[in-house]
Amino acid sequence: MPQDTTWxxxxxxxxxDLAILTVREERLNILLVERxxxxxxGQLALPGGFIASEDEDIDVAAARELAEETGLAAGRLHLxxxxxxxxxxxDPRGRVVTVCYLALVPDLPIPSAxxxxxxxxxxxxxxxxxxxxxxxxxxxxxIADAVERARGKLEYTTLAAAFCPAEFTISELRRVYxxxxxxxxxxxxxxxxxxxxxxxxxxTGDRTARDGGRPAALYRRGPATVLxxxxxxxxxxxxxxxxxxxx
Amino acid sequence: MPQDTTWxxxxxxxxxDLAILTVREERLNILLVERxxxxxxGQLALPGGFIASEDEDIDVAAARELAEETGLAAGRLHLxxxxxxxxxxxDPRGRVVTVCYLALVPDLPIPSAxxxxxxxxxxxxxxxxxxxxxxxxxxxxxIADAVERARGKLEYTTLAAAFCPAEFTISELRRVYxxxxxxxxxxxxxxxxxxxxxxxxxxTGDRTARDGGRPAALYRRGPATVLxxxxxxxxxxxxxxxxxxxx
DNA sequence: GGAATAGTGTCTTTGAGACACTATAAA
DNA sequence: TTTATAGTGTCTCAAAGACACTATTCC
Numbered sequence: 001m002p003q004d005t006t007w008x009x010x011x012x013x014x015x016x017d018l019a020i021l022t023v024r025e026e027r028l029n030i031l032l033v034e035r036x037x038x039x040x041x042g043q044l045a046l047p048g049g050f051i052a053s054e055d056e057d058i059d060v061a062a063a064r065e066l067a068e069e070t071g072l073a074a075g076r077l078h079l080x081x082x083x084x085x086x087x088x089x090x091d092p093r094g095r096v097v098t099v100c101y102l103a104l105v106p107d108l109p110i111p112s113a114x115x116x117x118x119x120x121x122x123x124x125x126x127x128x129x130x131x132x133x134x135x136x137x138x139x140x141x142x143i144a145d146a147v148e149r150a151r152g153k154l155e156y157t158t159l160a161a162a163f164c165p166a167e168f169t170i171s172e173l174r175r176v177y178x179x180x181x182x183x184x185x186x187x188x189x190x191x192x193x194x195x196x197x198x199x200x201x202x203x204t205g206d207r208t209a210r211d212g213g214r215p216a217a218l219y220r221r222g223p224a225t226v227l228x229x230x231x232x233x234x235x236x237x238x239x240x241x242x243x244x245x246x247x
Numbered sequence: 248m249p250q251d252t253t254w255x256x257x258x259x260x261x262x263x264d265l266a267i268l269t270v271r272e273e274r275l276n277i278l279l280v281e282r283x284x285x286x287x288x289g290q291l292a293l294p295g296g297f298i299a300s301e302d303e304d305i306d307v308a309a310a311r312e313l314a315e316e317t318g319l320a321a322g323r324l325h326l327x328x329x330x331x332x333x334x335x336x337x338d339p340r341g342r343v344v345t346v347c348y349l350a351l352v353p354d355l356p357i358p359s360a361x362x363x364x365x366x367x368x369x370x371x372x373x374x375x376x377x378x379x380x381x382x383x384x385x386x387x388x389x390i391a392d393a394v395e396r397a398r399g400k401l402e403y404t405t406l407a408a409a410f411c412p413a414e415f416t417i418s419e420l421r422r423v424y425x426x427x428x429x430x431x432x433x434x435x436x437x438x439x440x441x442x443x444x445x446x447x448x449x450x451t452g453d454r455t456a457r458d459g460g461r462p463a464a465l466y467r468r469g470p471a472t473v474l475x476x477x478x479x480x481x482x483x484x485x486x487x488x489x490x491x492x493x494x
Numbered sequence: 495g496g497a498a499t500a501g502t503g504t505c506t507t508t509g510a511g512a513c514a515c516t517a518t519a520a521a
Numbered sequence: 522t523t524t525a526t527a528g529t530g531t532c533t534c535a536a537a538g539a540c541a542c543t544a545t546t547c548c
Contacts, residue, residue, distance in 0.1 A: 518527080
């Protein structure tokens with residue numbers, strides 16, 4: 001903390017960026033915008049912006065951005081701070097310190113171009129990681145950090161449900177794990193495990209047969225936030241992403 | 248990220264603060280400084296300071312501060328970003344966004360008043376948490392976050408060894424867990440578990456009898472960084488801190 | 495009927511936790 | 522000797538993983 005006697009301190013621009021993840025169309029997706037101006041014009045970037053005023057709390061700024069981008073009240077979405085990126089050469093225009101947040105949201109109807117007329121759209125994380133798709137600033141690194149955080153958090157929290165709609169089946173929840181982690185889970189063991197966690201799932205009493213088989217029971221999220229014991233993803237080396245689509 | 252056309256952005260002061268934890272004298276300790284100036288004169292605060300120049304990377308600034316405070320090369324110490332605190336009223340002098348880092352260090356010979364002549368000293372975390380000891384700014388919250396992060400990380404990483412000297416016994420490592428988590432572990436089960444993690448402990452071949460019983464084998468840290476499977480602290484409700492001193 | 499998904503049960507293996515027992519030092 | 526700590530082994534229970542089987546839908 002400040003020990004200096006003089007209040008002559010270098011000040012820098014502070015931005016808030018969002019890594020908004022969802023699961024849709026059998027893929028982990030991230031909401032990205034195509035930059036309309038230099039630098040990195042036309043490249044993909046995380047939605048975000050500078051803090052609106054001298055008096056805006058950073059967390060509040062992130063929640064505001066999230067609401068703008070998703071069109072939903074941020075209160076019902078999961079939002080947590082990811083990390084702050086403060087390299088001196090992140091932005092060619094000058095020194096910018098970016099506080100990044102991670103949001104896990106259900107499959108929203110439309111990314112909703114939002115208040116800004118920016119072309120926000122879902123991109124498959126796999127495509128952003130693999131291809132030479134141009135990504136602005138150090139955002140490719142940030143995206144990788146966000147995805148890794150999300151993958152880890154599914155292990156010991158109930159956040160997988162944040163990717164699901166208000167009511168969901170156990171299979172849908174399992175698909176979230178499988179898609180985020182990139183490998184299949186035994187549906188019978190998953191069912192036993194997940195229904196054994198007190199407070200995770202609350203049955204609604206309804207059923208659905210949206211997938212053509214026997215109708216599945218519908219659940220809502222319960223009050224539990226931590227999974228104890230956790231569901232550990234296999235830390236095995238042969239964890240090919242292709243397993244997602246390989247039966 | 249910046250979408251604005253104008254480069255007229257509110258700039259704020261950015262500081263870097265450190266939560267430097269160690270285990271010494273059977274207690275989890277944190278390095279704190281007594282503030283010499285207003286605001287919060289005479290109160291305890293985290294060591295830190297504003298970024299030195301427009302061009303200093305935030306991570307580098309943290310490493311520099313850590314080296315200054317500990318007198319050791321930061322390269323050999325564990326340092327990770329904790330969180331950024333950006334409330335508008337954190338500092339009565341004006342808007343200050345603080346990027347906080349967590350360091351886990353062995354029991355250093357002296358806190359080493361360092362380049363600054365500030366009175367840095369170890370404080371037992373328990374005292375800082377419990378008593379009405381005056382703590383400046385929102386640093387009590389930050390300390391709580393740092394301690395919780397450290398407690399959690401011991402579960403699934405090998406970072407407990409960061410609290411130990413270069414060579415240590417299994418009992419000393421176990422004491423780290425016990426002190427940080429606040430409850431006893433069965434020494435036999437701990438021995439079996441910890442020696443079963445590939446790459447965690449490398450025997451030096453030497454022994455020591457500093458504790459008066461049968462001489463214990465000495466180990467160094469191995470290359471492993473993650474513990475799989477993790478050592479889960481009991482998430483039971485009856486997790487009294489007094490268990491540390493109760494046999 | 496066949497195909498697909500939902501849900502239950504069973505067996506095996508692994509690991510956590512409790513704890514007996516032996517080994518080697520100091521006082 | 523007593524006391525303290527180091528280290529090994531053993532038993533039990535809980536949970537993970539593999540997988541058989543039944544249930545209920547759509548085609």
